[in-house]
Structure formats: C-alpha cells, structure tokens
Amino acid sequence: MSFCSYFDTHLCRSCSWIDYHYAEQLKLKNDHLHALLKPFHPQEWLKPATSVLKGFRNKAKMVATPTFEGVVLGLSEEVSLIECPLYDASMQKVLHTVEQWLRELGVKAYDVKKKKGELKYVLLSRSKSNGTMMLRFVLRSHGLIGRLEKGLESLVQRAPELKVITANIQSVHMAILEGEEEIFFTEQRRLEERLNGIPLYIRPKSFFQTNPEVAEKLYRTAAEWAGESKPKRLWDLFCGVGGFALHCAAPDRTIVGIEIEPEAIQCARDSAAQLEMNTIRFESLDAASFGANSGEKPDVIIVNPPRRGLGEQLCKWLSRVDAERILYSSCNAVSLAKDLEILGGYTVRRVQLFDMFPHTAHYEVLVELVRG
Incomplete structure (x- = not known):
C-alpha cells in the first residue's frame, strides 16, 4: 500500500x-x-x-469533466484528483473551493465526445515562498467570461490566496492545454517566487x-x-x-x-x-x-x-x-x-x-x- x-x-x-x-x-x-x-x-x-x-508540486493541471453532480476536477474518467498528495493542503483546499464554486455557478464542463460545454481545464499554481496562487480557466469560447467575472468576488472571499485569475481561450477540439488568448480577471498578473x-x-x-x-x-x-x-x-x-x-x-x-x-x-x-x-x-x-x-x-x-x-x-x-x-x-x-x-x-x-x-x-x- x-x-x-x-x-x-x-x-x-x-x-x-x-x-x-x-x-x-x-x-x-x-x-x-x-x-x-x-x-x-x-x-x-x-x-x-x-x-x-509529498506536497512538492507547485502546479495542478485538472481536467474538467461533466457529471450529474456538476464539474469534477481531475481525470477525464470522472475521477476527482483534488486531494492528490503531491499538492500541499493549501492547494487541495483551494481546488475544493473552486470546484464547489463552479458547481454553484452552473458551469458546464466540456464534453469531449459531444463537443459541448465550455470549461476544459483548471490550472492552479502556487508560490512556495509566500503561498499566493494563480488560477487559470481554460475555456472553449468567450461564453463563460461574464458569468465567471460576476462570481469572482465570492471566489476570492473564500480563497484569498488567489491573487492572479485568468481565462484562457482554447477553441480547438484537440488535446491542447491552452490557446493564445489570455484574459486577466485580476489586476495582478504574476506570482513572485523566491528560490535561494x-x-x-x-x-x-x-x-x-x-x-x-x-x-x-x-x-x-x-x-x-x-x-x-x-x-x-x-x-x-x-x-x-x-x-x-x-x-x-x-x-x-x-x-x-x-x-x-x-x-x-x-x-x-x-x-x-x-x-x-x-x-x-x-x-x-x-x-x-x-x-x-x-x-x-x-x-x-x-x-x-x-x-x-x-x-x-x-x-x-x-x-x-x-x-x-x-x-x-x-x-x-x-x-x-x-x-x-x-x-x-x-x-x-x-x-x-x-x-x-x-x-x-x-x-x-x-x-x-x-x-x-
């Protein structure tokens, strides 16, 4: 075991x-x-x-999968990986918060077989030196931008570690992680890390x-x-x-x-x-x-x-x-x-x-x- x-x-x-x-x-x-x-x-x-x-990874790449309960963040086989031990407790907590928030907003994950839905991936990065995080939503189109922006204040209140939040537009029906266009929802556009x-x-x-x-x-x-x-x-x-x-x-x-x-x-x-x-x-x-x-x-x-x-x-x-x-x-x-x-x-x-x-x-x- x-x-x-x-x-x-x-x-x-x-x-x-x-x-x-x-x-x-x-x-x-x-x-x-x-x-x-x-x-x-x-x-x-x-x-x-x-x-x-354990807890050594500073970046989580989550596939957004549609289920009856709502968005699941993890693997394409509808398996949540939020509590993966490679992420520290603070990242796991934020991923839980994000998943619940997306369900409350009624966000539809992208269905690869049906080619329907909007949210493809959720990417979370963390600075080891100060604990701040960057959250990216990879979307099929601009259709979700307004809904995400309206709910953003609620998300940041629940997860104040999130200092950079963006949406990336990836419209191609292929296993490509991100597209060219990046839309910033926050004034801050980068995380600072300190190594040595x-x-x-x-x-x-x-x-x-x-x-x-x-x-x-x-x-x-x-x-x-x-x-x-x-x-x-x-x-x-x-x-x-x-x-x-x-x-x-x-x-x-x-x-x-x-x-x-x-x-x-x-x-x-x-x-x-x-x-x-x-x-x-x-x-x-x-x-x-x-x-x-x-x-x-x-x-x-x-x-x-x-x-x-x-x-x-x-x-x-x-x-x-x-x-x-x-x-x-x-x-x-x-x-x-x-x-x-x-x-x-x-x-x-x-x-x-x-x-x-x-x-x-x-x-x-x-x-x-x-x-x-």
Missing part, C-alpha cells in the same frame, strides 16, 4: 513508482542514468539530490519548475559549477524565467539569457531589474537563431532544452562556438545522451541527478562538459 488512495484503488496510476521505497526509486533512476552516460566516461558521479515525497533568495516570477504561459525545493538545489549547484572558473561571459540558452542566469550573476560577469517565450523573458527582465543586475541581458529569441547570428564567444554556456534535447544543428553549432565549458541541464537523459554523441571536443567531468519528479521514472540531470 502507498500513501495515495487514488493509486491504491486504481483510480490514478500517474505516479507509477509510488509503491516503491524511495531508496529503490533513486537506485532505478541512477542505474538508468549510469547506463546512458557510461559510454562518455564521466570523471565524477555525485550523489542524487533528493526530494520530499532570488525573485523569480510566474506568469500564465511561462515555464517554471514544478518542484521548487529541488529546483533550488539545481540552480545553486549550477551557479557553483559555473563560478569555479570565474567566467567573464556566460550564455543561458532556453533560459525560461532566468533561473540559471540570475543565480550565476556576478558584478564582473556578462550574461545573456535566450528564450523564445516572451512572457518568460519579461519575467526574467523584471527579476534582473529588481536585483539591479545591469550585466544581464535577456532576449526573446529562438536559441538556434541566436546561435547563428552571435559573434561573441562565451566562457561558459548553460543549456536547458525541452525533452527533445538540443538536436543536431544546435549541438554542432555549440561545438563550433568552442566555449571552455558547457553545463547541460536535462529532463530527458535519453535525448541528453544523443546530444553528447554529437557534441565534439568535450569530455564529461561531472554528473548529478536531481529528483524533480518522485514516484515516476522521470528525473532531471546536470552535466558539466569540459573542452578537450
């Missing part, structure tokens, strides 16, 4: 390893990573950075790590590794809201952060401005475009690509840039291994696993590559 009733009763099997002892989970992940990276002969394997086992004392901002469409405690360890480790050679110039590619770049900041160090999502770049710029960091520049660009047009040569490059990895084009370009060191943060060690095969001229110095996703086979890994 695990500590999750949803898993034990076969209502949800997302955490496929939740009934494994945590030491066994770590061993399985470490073995998987060793098998993938052994051909590259890492000089040093560091102990995995561990996670707490550094302010980072969460906006509706900006990527943010879902396990903030392990993210702190990852950013802190990357900053320590990057700073060892006292680099003068550093690039952070796929920088998101600027977590790596801001942690690596130093008065005599020039840093460029590149990210294609404009919302994330605005968050990163706001953080840099709050910290009065004038040596960091953030640009909303595709990493490949930046790579093709940049004439500079950095001392250290940090890359944090999506699950698909860097790909052949970027890997070959990085080899030509010929930076002294590359720090590669990956959420998919399989694509990482493929990229390492292409990255010529580098050896693997250090490897560390960060258990960002307990109870699953997934993990984050940080690798230091040294030229020559």
Whole structure:
C-alpha cells in the first residue's frame, strides 16, 4: 500500500513508482542514468539530490469533466484528483473551493465526445515562498467570461490566496492545454517566487519548475559549477524565467539569457531589474537563431532544452562556438545522451541527478562538459 488512495484503488496510476521505497526509486533512476552516460566516461558521479515525497508540486493541471453532480476536477474518467498528495493542503483546499464554486455557478464542463460545454481545464499554481496562487480557466469560447467575472468576488472571499485569475481561450477540439488568448480577471498578473533568495516570477504561459525545493538545489549547484572558473561571459540558452542566469550573476560577469517565450523573458527582465543586475541581458529569441547570428564567444554556456534535447544543428553549432565549458541541464537523459554523441571536443567531468519528479521514472540531470 502507498500513501495515495487514488493509486491504491486504481483510480490514478500517474505516479507509477509510488509503491516503491524511495531508496529503490533513486537506485532505478541512477542505474538508468549510469547506463546512458557510461559510454562518455564521466570523471565524477555525485550523489542524487533528493526530494520530499509529498506536497512538492507547485502546479495542478485538472481536467474538467461533466457529471450529474456538476464539474469534477481531475481525470477525464470522472475521477476527482483534488486531494492528490503531491499538492500541499493549501492547494487541495483551494481546488475544493473552486470546484464547489463552479458547481454553484452552473458551469458546464466540456464534453469531449459531444463537443459541448465550455470549461476544459483548471490550472492552479502556487508560490512556495509566500503561498499566493494563480488560477487559470481554460475555456472553449468567450461564453463563460461574464458569468465567471460576476462570481469572482465570492471566489476570492473564500480563497484569498488567489491573487492572479485568468481565462484562457482554447477553441480547438484537440488535446491542447491552452490557446493564445489570455484574459486577466485580476489586476495582478504574476506570482513572485523566491528560490535561494532570488525573485523569480510566474506568469500564465511561462515555464517554471514544478518542484521548487529541488529546483533550488539545481540552480545553486549550477551557479557553483559555473563560478569555479570565474567566467567573464556566460550564455543561458532556453533560459525560461532566468533561473540559471540570475543565480550565476556576478558584478564582473556578462550574461545573456535566450528564450523564445516572451512572457518568460519579461519575467526574467523584471527579476534582473529588481536585483539591479545591469550585466544581464535577456532576449526573446529562438536559441538556434541566436546561435547563428552571435559573434561573441562565451566562457561558459548553460543549456536547458525541452525533452527533445538540443538536436543536431544546435549541438554542432555549440561545438563550433568552442566555449571552455558547457553545463547541460536535462529532463530527458535519453535525448541528453544523443546530444553528447554529437557534441565534439568535450569530455564529461561531472554528473548529478536531481529528483524533480518522485514516484515516476522521470528525473532531471546536470552535466558539466569540459573542452578537450
């Protein structure tokens, strides 16, 4: 038996390893990573950075399902996941409140088979540092906007933690989480999080790590590794809201952060401005475009690509840039291994696993590559 009733009763099997002892989970992940990276002969394997086992997620993604009782938030099979132990008690409480409020308003969840109804998803994010939350309703059309706005005061009175509330319009009949249009119901448009004392901002469409405690360890480790050679110039590619770049900041160090999502770049710029960091520049660009047009040569490059990895084009370009060191943060060690095969001229110095996703086979890994 695990500590999750949803898993034990076969209502949800997302955490496929939740009934494994945590030491066994770590061993399985470490073995998987060793098998993938052994051909590259890492000089040093560091102990995995561990996670707490409950309440570590800062984001809930709930499918809205129509039932006779009203909207159910959870899985598409009409299973509520409001009390998922990956969310802390405050998030569970707010999700209960939101579900009840939606039923009182008479909101109809979207029926995938009948292609009827309005509410598709409910997304809830929480700041670990101050407990404030952001709530997003993903809707099929604008038809519910007026009703939600009228009931908003009642919702905020019941759940004062909600500081940012939006509606996202996703009109396509496909399994797409969100659309382009975001409608703000609140004056506040972002949450502030603090990791290792550094302010980072969460906006509706900006990527943010879902396990903030392990993210702190990852950013802190990357900053320590990057700073060892006292680099003068550093690039952070796929920088998101600027977590790596801001942690690596130093008065005599020039840093460029590149990210294609404009919302994330605005968050990163706001953080840099709050910290009065004038040596960091953030640009909303595709990493490949930046790579093709940049004439500079950095001392250290940090890359944090999506699950698909860097790909052949970027890997070959990085080899030509010929930076002294590359720090590669990956959420998919399989694509990482493929990229390492292409990255010529580098050896693997250090490897560390960060258990960002307990109870699953997934993990984050940080690798230091040294030229020559």
